[in-house]
Amino acid sequence: MSLSHDSVVNLKKVSNKLSDSALDGAIDRVRALERELQHTKMQLKSAQKACYFGTFEWDLFADKIRWSPEAELLLGASVGSLNENLFGWMEIVHPEDVERLMFEIRNSVAKRKDLVSEFRVVHTDKSTHWITLKGEVIWDGKTSPVRLLGVVYEITSRKQTEEGLLFLSEASQILSSSLNFKTTLSQVANLAVPRIADWCVVDMVKETGGFEEVAIAHVDQRKVKWAKKYREEFPVNPNAVSGVANVVASGKSEFYPIITDEILVKGALNKRHLKLMRKIGFGSVIVVPLFRENKTVGAISLVMDSSSGRRFNETDLHLAQQLSSRASLAIENSRLYGEVELGRKRVNTIISELPGVVWEAWGNPSGPNQRIDFVNDRVESMLGYSVSQWLSVPNFWLTIVHPEDRQRAAAEAAEIFHGGIGGTSRFRWITKDGRIIWVEAQSSVITDNQGKPVGMRGVTLDISERIELEKRKDEFMSMASHELKTPVTSLKVYVDLFKKQLQVGNTSQLESYLEKIDKQIFKLTKLIRDLLDISKVEAGKLISELSKFDLGELALEMVDVSAQLSDQHEILCICQLDEAIFGDQERIGQVVLNLINNAIKYSPLGGKIIVKVYKEGANAILSVQDFGVGIDAVHHTKIFDRYYQVTDPFERTYPGLGIGLYVSNEIAKRHGGQMWVESEKGEGSIFYLALPLST
């Protein structure tokens, strides 16, 4: 409670009626009080100055408020100008806060509670400030409130920090909600407006160069259009010394607390540019960089509209930088996740496409308790057993190994496991439907920290085809050596005979021996040529000279050649083709000869062989029919495979390299044609060669 100058004068007037001594004592006390008061006032003043707070005294009866000058300045009025009644000063309070503030004042008076309220005031420069008002109601006796005494102080920066933190936490939540950073940045831009800026634009550097506007938000939807139009007409200039491009280039933030018209004029490229910039209304600008892998990849621009009166300060800059580092983290996460996801997808695709079992298991593979904890789905189609069976039955892999291979496979697996490095093992698995497949398991060993083996992982591939081919190749090698040895045997016998006869001086037969030797050399040469055909097929050099020729004539020629090979067979040739075909005549002749020779070979009891040439659609067909041993249907397609020979124990006694049909079929294919067979065991065969007619 203060003692004013007036009250001291009044006190003196009253004191005149008192005794001098009493008066002196009273005056001394008053003086002391006055000094004390003066001291208190000084203290208050310096406290107000130091702490930015103002005081007020509100006469509730008269509705008259006395503001201290500091209070008036805090509230955005010049000294002595602030309205002295309640409704009057409410004019400077932010319209959104008026109702609440009024309620809180009334509530405090009605409930005899101290008043504490936080509200915004709008200064004449349109800037908004947060104020705390604390007051105490003074009561007249116990019945009615007379005065409200209190203080006001500014809490804008605290509020800004609070709001900033809230904004950052919400933004962080959004940024971590999805790994599509373009979506999240757009959501963050919407969150930023209007809370921390009037508009927000996010630009990212495109991989192809230039910038892409990935997000834009504005308090005023119409201005989004203008802003977009502005960007279309004036894209980010990569060489600009300020703004987005410079922030991206330097990696440093830019902060323009106030953009004056002068700055706009200076920065405008032309009149149109200036007009658009003015229309958009840059009041205050912050541009912060976005990073990925320590490289600037974009920027967030925050703008206060010139008409809103809001301006950025250092706290806003700090907030924007915090936002950019969180957004950068999100972009980095998105990239890392993308990479991990890509890698995962790649691995998953490879695993699911791999023609084998991918597996991981713990424990000794030959022990009773090995546990398989991963197999790919492929295992089901490859072997027929379900994935759950693999995972639940201990040592399942070993239980389905062929009994003849089981002990060896277990021993090899244990050796690989204990060896600690990894290795390969081949064995047979029996599928659920009883088929036997050859597999090759390539394993690596999983070790613990001490290097002790704890498990294995690897890939087990179906190598049945490879084994089959290897087997066929072995058979081929043995067959080829047999075929080569046959003329060599004759050759050797005639050479020995020649020498023997020469020794005894009998020269009468020598000439005939030389002829036989010559014949064997010719046979050998032919065999070697056939063998070379295989490598020619593989090198793609089977076909050389192409010409137009008559397939019927060629067939007749080959029938003539073949007829000399066997006197037990009657070879007929029926030709009903007028059109020519185009191809390698020598090679096609080789196919025809091969088919007729096969017909002879596989009808050892002799009989008819019918060769037909005719037209069917756009193809010329040549067929060779015999009435010999025939071929079981299971071999019909395989006999055109390389090294394939019918493995029937009875039929396999036919000599041959097993390459004739393979090479013939390759010749047909190289001509755009094909070969097939119709046959039944014991009923003879018809081999067909189809070649496209020359057009």
Added chain:
Amino acid sequence: MNNPKRILVVDDDPDILEAIFLTLNLEGYHVIKADKADGVTELAISEMPDLILLDVLLSGFDGREIAKRLKNDPRTASIPVIMISAHPGVSKTTENSGADAFLEKPFNLTDLISLVSRFTS
């Protein structure tokens, strides 16, 4: 030689057949040729040769089967059989068929002659 030894030679390769025929002929043997597996047993029964030279791989037939049949038939069981093949691997399986010897192609003329003379003397 008053009573030349009689040898039945079975091989589907006419050149080898001819070569063996010439060789053995020059050595003074009487050679009966057969270029097919068909009717070999009948031929053996009717000719009753002193020795049979049999190729393992014959078109349409397995020489080992013929050897087995000859050895199982009491009429021909006593005739020695030498099997000839370019497959070194089949020498073991020829023993199972009851053949008395195996000659691998290509062979030396002297080996053939000494083997034949061993089984005919």
